[in-house]
Amino acid sequence: MKLAFQLAYKNLIGAGLKTWLNVAILAFTFLLIIFYNGFIDGWNRQALVEAEKWEYGEGQLLNENYDPRDPFTIKDGYGKLPSEEAQHMTPILLRQGSIYPDGRMFPIMIKGIEINQDVLAFPADKLVNSDESIPILIGKRLAKSTNLEVGDQVLMRWRDKNGTFDAANVTVVEVFKSDVASIDAGQIYMSLDKLYEITGLQDVATMYIGGEGYVSHDVEGWVAKDKEELSSGLTAIINTKKASGSILYILLLAIALLAIFDTQVLSIFRRQKEIGTYISLGMTRIQVVKLFTVEGGMYSLLAAIVAIIVGVPLFWYVSKVGISMPSASQSTGVTIADVIHPYFSLSLIVTTLILVIASATIVSYMPSRKIAKMDPVNALKGKIQ
Amino acid sequence: MNTETIISIENLTKQFPEGDGFFTALKDINLTFKKGEFTGVVGPSGSGKTTLLNIIGSLDKPTSGKVNVLGLDIGNLSHKESANLRNKHIGFIFQVYNLLPVYTVFENVEFALLLQSYTKSERKKMVMESLEWVGLGDQASKRVTKLSGGEGQRVAIARAMVKRPQIVIADEPTANLDAANAHAILKTMKKLNQELNTTFLFSTHDEKVMTYLDRIIHLRDGKLESEEFISHENDKV
Numbered sequence: 001m002k003l004a005f006q007l008a009y010k011n012l013i014g015a016g017l018k019t020w021l022n023v024a025i026l027a028f029t030f031l032l033i034i035f036y037n038g039f040i041d042g043w044n045r046q047a048l049v050e051a052e053k054w055e056y057g058e059g060q061l062l063n064e065n066y067d068p069r070d071p072f073t074i075k076d077g078y079g080k081l082p083s084e085e086a087q088h089m090t091p092i093l094l095r096q097g098s099i100y101p102d103g104r105m106f107p108i109m110i111k112g113i114e115i116n117q118d119v120l121a122f123p124a125d126k127l128v129n130s131d132e133s134i135p136i137l138i139g140k141r142l143a144k145s146t147n148l149e150v151g152d153q154v155l156m157r158w159r160d161k162n163g164t165f166d167a168a169n170v171t172v173v174e175v176f177k178s179d180v181a182s183i184d185a186g187q188i189y190m191s192l193d194k195l196y197e198i199t200g201l202q203d204v205a206t207m208y209i210g211g212e213g214y215v216s217h218d219v220e221g222w223v224a225k226d227k228e229e230l231s232s233g234l235t236a237i238i239n240t241k242k243a244s245g246s247i248l249y250i251l252l253l254a255i256a257l258l259a260i261f262d263t264q265v266l267s268i269f270r271r272q273k274e275i276g277t278y279i280s281l282g283m284t285r286i287q288v289v290k291l292f293t294v295e296g297g298m299y300s301l302l303a304a305i306v307a308i309i310v311g312v313p314l315f316w317y318v319s320k321v322g323i324s325m326p327s328a329s330q331s332t333g334v335t336i337a338d339v340i341h342p343y344f345s346l347s348l349i350v351t352t353l354i355l356v357i358a359s360a361t362i363v364s365y366m367p368s369r370k371i372a373k374m375d376p377v378n379a380l381k382g383k384i385q
Numbered sequence: 386m387n388t389e390t391i392i393s394i395e396n397l398t399k400q401f402p403e404g405d406g407f408f409t410a411l412k413d414i415n416l417t418f419k420k421g422e423f424t425g426v427v428g429p430s431g432s433g434k435t436t437l438l439n440i441i442g443s444l445d446k447p448t449s450g451k452v453n454v455l456g457l458d459i460g461n462l463s464h465k466e467s468a469n470l471r472n473k474h475i476g477f478i479f480q481v482y483n484l485l486p487v488y489t490v491f492e493n494v495e496f497a498l499l500l501q502s503y504t505k506s507e508r509k510k511m512v513m514e515s516l517e518w519v520g521l522g523d524q525a526s527k528r529v530t531k532l533s534g535g536e537g538q539r540v541a542i543a544r545a546m547v548k549r550p551q552i553v554i555a556d557e558p559t560a561n562l563d564a565a566n567a568h569a570i571l572k573t574m575k576k577l578n579q580e581l582n583t584t585f586l587f588s589t590h591d592e593k594v595m596t597y598l599d600r601i602i603h604l605r606d607g608k609l610e611s612e613e614f615i616s617h618e619n620d621k622v
Contacts, residue, residue: 010492273481274483277483277485279444280442280477280479281472281497282468282469282472283468283500284464285464287468375445380444380479380483
């Protein structure tokens with residue numbers, strides 16, 4: 001095998017430009033696959049960290065009557081969690097309502113949060129320090145869609161515990177910026193105590209969010225959701241994106257492999273005399289097949305070296321600086337940061353290397369098998385077989 | 386000259402498929418070759434010269450009959466055994482040299498040794514010795530694509546001789562060379578034949594080659610037409 005590598009290396013280097021064209025396209029494929037996957041992995045990691053920070057916490061307990069996918073369950077989907085179970089958790093009460101910015105009705109979800117909680121990243125201190133009668137927090141997406149700014153007052157309507165409509169002006173005391181769209185669009189945040197006060201409810205919550213030290217476990221009357229379960233939807237979306245994006249690099253890889261395949265077919269066609277010479281010098285046909293297969297496989301090894309030389313500084317820079325995402329992507333409803341820092345894991349690089357090297361070796365082997373059936377006499381004459 | 390028989394051919398027939406039938410390239414050939422012979426197989430195109438040498442060189446197999454080379458029955462050798470025979474005991478010289486274009490002179494000659502278990506220093510010594518034989522010791526690092534036709538063929542001779550084979554098969558070795566180069570090549574081969582007692586088998590219809598041969602085998606239409614032994618008692622290369 002060492003001999004096959006030595007000879008293959010000499011043959012490839014000797015082939016000059018033809019080799020470097022194949023190597024260039026394979027190296028580009030390497031870089032693209034690693035970059036794309038690194039980008040998606042970076043997005044995934046950032047999205048999960050952000051979602052944990054703003055929405056999931058260390059896990060959730062949802063009232064058994066509340067179904068996040070069914071808005072009709074909000075009305076009665078609340079309860080009181082025994083205090084011994086509520087350790088390391090913060091309650092959130094959900095109520096439906098509407099706001100009327102510029103006279104237009106805007107359906108919203110009112111979320112009551114503890115003003116001294118530190119489980120989620122909301123700037124709850126803004127609610128504490130406000131002198132307004134009903135201070136609220138809104139996210140940048142709602143602010144944009146309603147044209148509301150800090151200091152603006154807007155009429156809010158809600159139902160109390162008996163179902164009676166009530167209304168009052170609320171004041172925006174902070175527009176927070178979060179990459180997690182699902183906690184922003186159509187939602188306002190106010191003090192839980194204030195929400196109790198305006199709805200007449202007391203000491204109840206729709207859900208509890210686990211903080212540091214919380215271990216997900218079942219509680220009677222409540223449905224426990226751990227982090228993996230909560231993030232499964234986001235992960236599924238990202239994986240779908242990854243799969244659809246992979247079509248691009250599969251195509252590119254296919255082109256690169258086709259180039260190698262063509263080169264191999266052409267080599268075997270054009271280098272018949274050389275093959276005959278190898279056999280006349282005492283190589284077995286299997287050794288010649290091995291030599292040609294290694295030659296094809298070595299394109300990917302050379303490409304890997306080129307990709308490392310180009311890719312290491314490039315990817316280091318990109319992962320440090322990050323990639324700015326267009327503002328339009330923030331309104332897609334999927335958690336996307338303003339700047340995504342691609343994450344190039346060792347496993348990603350090794351997996352890509354193995355994928356490309358194995359593919360290149362297989363496509364090199366396929367035409368090389370023909371050599372095993374060649375007649376050395378005809379090969380020496382250069383006769384097409 | 387050693388009288389040991391190293392090649393014996395009995396009733397050799399070789400046929401190739403052609404259309405619905407067969408083309409008979411060699412028919413009922415009986416020959417023996419002794420160690421140290423400098424023999425030419427001559428005849429017009431299509432007479433079966435190259436086919437005969439290919440079978441002796443275990444690049445091809447007989448359709449019927451028996452070909453025994455260095456005690457091995459060519460018809461019954463596996464691919465691996467054939468390769469081993471060629472690698473260790475048979476050197477080839479081709480009409481168009483068949484050098485490996487991406488390698489240097491040294492690497493081309495070294496190639497045959499790479500398939501055997503010589504150390505790097507042993508290989509270097511053998512290659513340089515072989516290149517000295519053919520007068521190319523100072524061109525070892527040159528690319529073979531930069532060589533003239535005569536030099537290229539001398540590299541091919543060095544490659545064939547480097548492993549000290551018992552038999553060298555040369556298929557029309559002078560066909561692509563001018564007269565001066567052809568004589569130079571033939572003198573080199575004759576010298577190696579005399580010094581190393583290597584058996585040389587040529588296929589040729591070049592008159593220049595004939596003057597160097599000890600034995601000429603005439604083939605016509607795949608049949609052995611005649612053979613003649615030429616004495617060169619007083620010749621010295």
